[in-house]
Amino acid sequence: xxxxxxxxxxxxxxxxxxxxxxxxxxxxxxxxxxxxxxxxxxxxxxxxxxxxxxxxxxxxxxxxxxxxxxxxxxxxxxxxxxxxxxxxxxxxxxxxxxxxxxxxxxxxxxxxxxxxxxxxxxxxxxxxxxxxxxxxxxxxxxxxxxxxxxxxxxxxxxxxxxxxxxxxxxxxxxxxxxxxxxxxxxxxxxxxxxxxxxxxxxxxxxxxxxxxxxxxxxxxxxxxxxxxxxxxxxxxxxxxxxxxxxxxxxxxxxxxxxxxxxxxxxxxxxxxxxxxxxxxxxxxxxxxxxxxxxxxxxxxxxxxxxxxxxxxxxxxxxxxxxxxxxxxxxxxxxxxxxxxxxxxxxxxx
Amino acid sequence: xxxxxxxxxxxxxxxxxxxxxxxxxxxxxxxxxxxxxxxxxxxxxxxxxxxxxxxxxxxxxxxxxxxxxxxxxxxxxxxxxxxxxxxxxxxxxxxxxxxxxxxxxxxxxxxxxxxxxxxxxxxxxxxxxxxxxxxxxxxxxxxxxxxxxxxxxxxxxxxxxxxxxxxxxxxxxxxxxxxxxxxxxxxxxxxxxxxxxxxxxxxxxxxxxxxxxxxxxxxxxxxxxxxxxxxxxxxxxxxxxxxxxxxxxxxxxxxxxxxxxxxxxxxxxxxxxxxxxxxxxxxxxxxxxxxxxxxxxxxxxxxxxxxxxx
Numbered sequence: 001x002x003x004x005x006x007x008x009x010x011x012x013x014x015x016x017x018x019x020x021x022x023x024x025x026x027x028x029x030x031x032x033x034x035x036x037x038x039x040x041x042x043x044x045x046x047x048x049x050x051x052x053x054x055x056x057x058x059x060x061x062x063x064x065x066x067x068x069x070x071x072x073x074x075x076x077x078x079x080x081x082x083x084x085x086x087x088x089x090x091x092x093x094x095x096x097x098x099x100x101x102x103x104x105x106x107x108x109x110x111x112x113x114x115x116x117x118x119x120x121x122x123x124x125x126x127x128x129x130x131x132x133x134x135x136x137x138x139x140x141x142x143x144x145x146x147x148x149x150x151x152x153x154x155x156x157x158x159x160x161x162x163x164x165x166x167x168x169x170x171x172x173x174x175x176x177x178x179x180x181x182x183x184x185x186x187x188x189x190x191x192x193x194x195x196x197x198x199x200x201x202x203x204x205x206x207x208x209x210x211x212x213x214x215x216x217x218x219x220x221x222x223x224x225x226x227x228x229x230x231x232x233x234x235x236x237x238x239x240x241x242x243x244x245x246x247x248x249x250x251x252x253x254x255x256x257x258x259x260x261x262x263x264x265x266x267x268x269x270x271x272x273x274x275x276x277x278x279x280x281x282x283x284x285x286x287x288x289x290x291x292x293x294x295x296x297x298x299x300x301x302x303x304x305x306x307x308x309x310x311x312x313x314x315x316x317x318x319x320x321x322x323x324x325x326x327x328x329x330x331x332x333x334x335x336x337x338x339x340x341x342x343x344x345x346x347x348x349x
Numbered sequence: 350x351x352x353x354x355x356x357x358x359x360x361x362x363x364x365x366x367x368x369x370x371x372x373x374x375x376x377x378x379x380x381x382x383x384x385x386x387x388x389x390x391x392x393x394x395x396x397x398x399x400x401x402x403x404x405x406x407x408x409x410x411x412x413x414x415x416x417x418x419x420x421x422x423x424x425x426x427x428x429x430x431x432x433x434x435x436x437x438x439x440x441x442x443x444x445x446x447x448x449x450x451x452x453x454x455x456x457x458x459x460x461x462x463x464x465x466x467x468x469x470x471x472x473x474x475x476x477x478x479x480x481x482x483x484x485x486x487x488x489x490x491x492x493x494x495x496x497x498x499x500x501x502x503x504x505x506x507x508x509x510x511x512x513x514x515x516x517x518x519x520x521x522x523x524x525x526x527x528x529x530x531x532x533x534x535x536x537x538x539x540x541x542x543x544x545x546x547x548x549x550x551x552x553x554x555x556x557x558x559x560x561x562x563x564x565x566x567x568x569x570x571x572x573x574x575x576x577x578x579x580x581x582x583x584x585x586x587x588x589x590x591x592x593x594x595x596x597x598x599x600x601x602x603x604x605x606x607x608x609x610x611x612x613x614x615x616x617x618x619x620x621x622x623x624x625x626x627x628x629x630x631x632x633x634x635x636x637x638x639x640x641x642x643x644x645x646x647x648x649x650x651x652x653x654x655x656x657x658x659x
Contacts, residue, residue, distance in 0.1 A: 016457065020464040068444055126640040129391060129444060130589070133582045134632040134639075141632075145625035264452050271445065306459025306574075313453035320446070321439040 002272055002279070004325065005318030006286065012314040017303055027303045034296025035289040041296075043178035047250060049288030051076070053187035054242035055266030056284050057194045058235040060275040064198055065231040066211035071117060071132025072239040073263025074139035075110035079240025081143055082109030084247045084254040085152065087165030098168040103186075103244055110240015111233050113139065118232030122225030128232075136263060147256040154253075162254045171249040181249035188281070190238065195277040197234070207231050239266075261309075265291075268312040271319050287312070362610055363494045370599075370606035371502045371567075372397060372577070375560030376584030377591065377598035378512045379553030383429075384593060385516060386549035387529040387542075387651045391447035392432045393557045394581025395454030400425040400561025402458040405572040406465060408474040408565075417474065418500065418562045425558015426551045428454065433550035437543060440655045451581075459574050466572055476570040477501065501563045508556065513595040525549055529649035532656040542656050557581070586635035593649060601638070605631045 014024035035045045055072050062069035083106030090098060117135060120126040146152040148160040157163075171182040198204040209217040210227045218224050242262075247254050269287050273279030287308075294305035318325055376393040383390035403424035408417025428450060435446040480503065482496040495506075516522040524545050527535035532542045560580075565572045583605055590604075591597025612627035 016460060020460055022464070070448075120636070120640050124640040126636070130582070130586055130639045131636050133579070134586070134635045137579055137632045138629045141625040141629045145623050148625070150623070261455075264448065267448060268452070302463070304460045304463035306456050306463075309452050309456025310460065311456075313449045313456060316445065316449050316452070317435065317441070320449070321435060321441045324435075324439040324441075327439075 002274070002283075002319060004329075005272070005315050008318045009311045009315035013307055013311040016310050017307065020303070022301055022303050027297055027301045027307070030297040030300040030303075031290065031293040033293070034300075035293030038296060040178050041292065043175060043180040045285075045289050045292040046180050046184055047288075048292040049285050050183045050187045050249070051242040051246055051262060052266065052269050052284035052287050052291075053280055054190060054238050054245065055262055056269035056273060056280040057190055057277060058238035058242070059266045059270035060273060060277065060280060061194060061198065061207075061238070062231060062235045063270055063275040064211050065207040065227065066214070067121075067228065067231055067235075068129050069114070069117075069132060069232065069235050069239075070129055070263055070267065071114060071135050072235070072242075072266045073261075074132065074136040075113045075236040075239035076243040076246075076262055077139040077143050077258060078113040079106035079110035079243030080247050080254055080258060081146065081152070081243075082106050082240065083244025084162050084165060087169035087248060088163045088253075090169075091166065093166075093168050095168045095170075095172075098166065099171065099248065102165070102169045102248055103241065106240045106244020106248075107237040108240065110243060111237040114232040114236020114239065115229060118229040121232075122228045140257065143254075143258070144256045147254060152254075160256050164253045165248065169248055170252060171245070179250060183245040183249040186241075186245065187284075190241075191277050191281060194238070198277065203230065264309075265312065268316050271316050274319070360490055360493055362607075362614065364497075365610040366603060366607040367494060368498070368502060368606075369609055370602045371505045372560040372563045372580050373584045373587055373602035373605060374505050374509060374599050375501075375563070376557050376581050377587040377602050378508060378595055379429075379556035379560070380585055380588035381516070381553075381591075381593055381595055381598055382512065382525065382549045382556070383553035384588070384652050385529045385649055386525045386546045387532060387649060387654065387656065388433070388436055388546050388550050389443040389447065389653045390429075390432065390550065390553055391444055391582070391585060392429065392450035393553070393560075393584055394577055394579065395447075395451035396425045396429055396432075396554050396557035397561035397564070397577045397581050398454040398458055398575070399428045400558030401563075401565040401576055402454075402462070402561075402572050404558070404562040405474070405565035406461075409466070412474060414474055414477055414566055417566050418477075418559070421562035421566070422555045422558045425561060426555040429550050429554020429557065430547075432554075433547050436550075436655065437546050440657065443653050443655075455575065458572075462572060462574055473570050474566070477567045499567045501559060501567045504559065508559075509595050509599045512556075516595060521548075526649070528656075529651055532651050532654075536656075536658060543658070546656075560584075583631055583635060586638055589648075590635075590638040592647070605634060608634055 017024040017027050034041060036042055058072050059069055083102045086102040086105040113135065117128045117131040120131050121128050147162055152162050154161055154163040174180045174182065174184065206222045206227050209220065209222055210224050214224050265287055269280060269283045273283040290308045290311065294308050297303055298305045376397055380390050380393055400421040404417040404421025407420035408414050432446055432450050435441040436443045477499040479497060479499055485496040486492045516525065524540045527540060528542045528545045536542050564576050587601035587605055588598050590601035608630040612630045615622055615627050
């Protein structure tokens, strides 16, 4: 069924391309070519997949607990800022110490930033959708302030950016002559860890219980508030890791504005994977390929790279509306009314 | 003191606040109607972006700004209709469905911006004219604030009153509130919950679409990708702060707009805080508000819950 949704997504996007007067087949071919066939493009596609794996896991872990973490983007920024700072400010460390330190700093940055909406939700019932969106805007402003001629700016650079990180903090390259870095292995390692955490540990049991029914979880003696904070912390740590990884592995410095739309993209990844950690890998690969191929497509066919958003939106619709897919394809079996994320206790959107 | 007042330009600040509050108020009013009927509408951001884009394209094609405003309203209602279909008919989680609209709006406007606007060198349609209300516009203080505005701002002020009357003084409003508080009871009393929810979500889209027209047709006279810049989300916070009432949403929007207008003027007043920090003021305020620091906000009881007649 997710596959069916993806195909429907491409059909709708193709129709949008057709309406704009371009040839949808050309666009699709260029997208594919840009993602896989051009020089180094497979490596670039895999690089684009890495943040989506981390971020998809981050959003999925929230979904499992019934939390809608739209703040992955902001947590990504804070992780990148913290990772960059540790990356350039510490001198003379061996890589074996420096890399884990910088990665841990990134995770802490994202974690700290995600705990804010977690506490606000647990303590005051503030809906995480609103607070995380606001925190995204704040993170952008803060990073712009820090880097654009602020305390973290490189005084010698002509364009606003941070200094380069030390070589000892750079993630090692996996394949010679390409940019693919160790982050891919980190991301692939995170998948079974997150799966184990959700499915095989007490913490995971608690968070699933809270996601399924808060009242029942509370009656069973689970501290709902504490679980919410914990889930947001884990989610934020993963998003922060994505941010740090992007700096330590790819760019080696941080510009004032960085990721565009990772937050919403990662929601799409988690939804397509149905919050299943194993499903995150193919979903992230799909979105990574589209992101990596989009630039080439825009260059070749003049179709805007924003087309990817159309694909994403349509894919989410089809994944999130099983009732509609059944209706479209005349499949039987009526599902029960799904429990809405929006209608939890204390929700106020 | 007098000199300080002159330099502070409080009248200018108030006028800028009313102007900046325009899209916030319109989207917040839309949020009020939609949520009062029981449908969460975080799609307002995407609805405004769609309205801004479609309105601009229509104005560009016909060289008629008023036609553009009409198309903005209509397209807002239509894309909100998609949200309604997903949420009401196909029982998609309302936050997911709203997110979809937001992503879709960025995608569609981005794709067609590139093909239809960016690569064309035609003169823009300009902006909506400033209407000076005769006599009133010359009043000291009040004149420059209230009576020298453009269409969308005037419409916004009128609509606050209209939506208030609609929600609290009309049959439609009573039915809407019933659907948002207790859909089963409403259905039992012979009200079609489905119809009321469709109606109010699309009405909310129309209001959001008009809010979108503010950006492209009133403020800038052009369309730029993502020009709504998160205002739809702030409007949502204004709706919560205003406790789901039109006048409350209006006042909350004014507060957010004032913090915005003040932030951009602080440097002018000689207070040296980096602009990036002052620009976060509305967002910080919003978080404080949503956390319930300023009075407890209680949502309509059935908001976010899909209702299916059994």
